[in-house]
Amino acid sequence: MNVDLHCHSTASDGSLTPAELVKLAIEREVDLLSITDHDTLHAYHHGLDSLPINLVAGIELSTSWRKFDIHIVGLNIDVAHESILTAVQLQTDARNTRATRIADKLESVGIQDSLKGARIEAGGGQIGRLHFARYLVSIGAVKTIQQAFKKYLGKGKAGDVKTSWATMENIINWIEQAGGTAVLAHPVKYGLTWAKLKLLLTDFKNCNGKAIEVISGRQDKHVTSELASLANKYQFLSSCGSDFHVLNKAWAALGQVEKLPSGCLPVWEHW
Template sequence: MGVDLHTHTTASDGSDSPAELVSAAAALGLSAVAVTDHDTTEGLAEAQAAAARVGIELVRGLELSLEWGPGGMHLLVLLIENRESLSSRLVRLREGRTRRNLEVLERLRSGGMDITLEEVREEGGPGTIGRPHFASLLVKKGYAPDIPAAFDLYLGRGRPAYVERFRLSPPEAIAAAHAAGGVAVLAHPLTLGVEGGRLSAVLAELSEQGLDGMEACYGAYDPPTRRALFDLARRHGLVPSGGSDYHGRFKPDVMLGTGRGDLLVPDELLAELKAAGAARRSPAPHHL
């Protein structure tokens, strides 16, 4: 049946509500779906209720952006058991997002674009506001032909309206994942901006810090890349994970469950992640 362990809803920068996404995953025949919104667990209660109605397993999760130099490092926290342990860190992250959004808005307006905070909030709905909402508004107002172009022209790293924000360090984020009863999975590893031996060295360091898995079966990667990352994860003792990174209309070329049409994440990988989490929570045996 397959699983999808990386999706986003209206609680952050997706266009489907948590209930809509979970229902769509069940209709596709997936056995489990993870809701992994950015810096928030606010959509999980709605998603859990929908999962109970439609008969699909919900994997409780979220996605964190981490401090990292060459590129971007994101961490998926999956199989969350204790949401409350994350609350103080998530408040800091959301406050950082709010400050960043105000500066992004100011930079766009200084560049001659007629947009308001109220319009961005309307685009984002009830969830956390992010760059995809700015991008969507720029398209609607005719400042960019499509969402990827809005990032390329204005919002991406190095572009005029790109603004850094507060992020957690990798060790802090991994520790937070474990404190919440979950597992820590490195998302879309090629965004780190390193490859080959350097990527392997980074994985070795993260593994020492407690990383549990790596997203090898990622929706935007081609099959040879997925296989290479799958093998790399195994070499470092990490569970290969996978997901589409579905955002609905904000990433129209990425489909739920299948990514760009050829993704299949086996159920066994979720079982391995559960086993890794259980092993981490089990006390080590004492030898006399």
């Protein structure tokens, strides 16, 4: 079965509309799809239920953990449940506060109108750092997205802003109250040592997290093997997704996700 339970649309920082995303998934013969935009459910307001694909409602929520920004995916949620709507509103408020602070800091180093520019880049969706990066490219301040982060938005740079996200416990509670499953997104992408990753998994487990992404996009087989082993050790269910944002990125291609290793317990078999 072709499963992709982590991807993004224009509702957050993806390049395809929700309908375009689903169309591409159908073309690539995805059997089970979840659109997991950052801190928003707007993709599910586009009448996607009528399209010929098994669509699982999802969201990716940001949280703070021991000074790291961590992402938790909520899968199989009730998008109309009060708890998840509360979560979206609080996360949106945090994002808007962060965006204003980023713009103020960029202005202090001579970058004008970045908040307006980021909003235009977001096209009405959630504003993220990627939208500021795209704006910086559009005005010629840098040539590439990577340069935007390296020069302005990365750790310790002028536009680096720490965000007061909801706690991990609150995030997981909101997901569970909405009938969903809390999944730790892309565990190896936070720059943690294996020892610190195990500490994260312990805390996630203690907060009632249920699953981890054993596969996130294209990754080395030894990473997949290690994450599968950790999933079993901590008795987590296993998920997988491309983390698709834009076309022509081979390491995050929609619907081109390796199958879970044998021995993993697929999260979708427990809904």
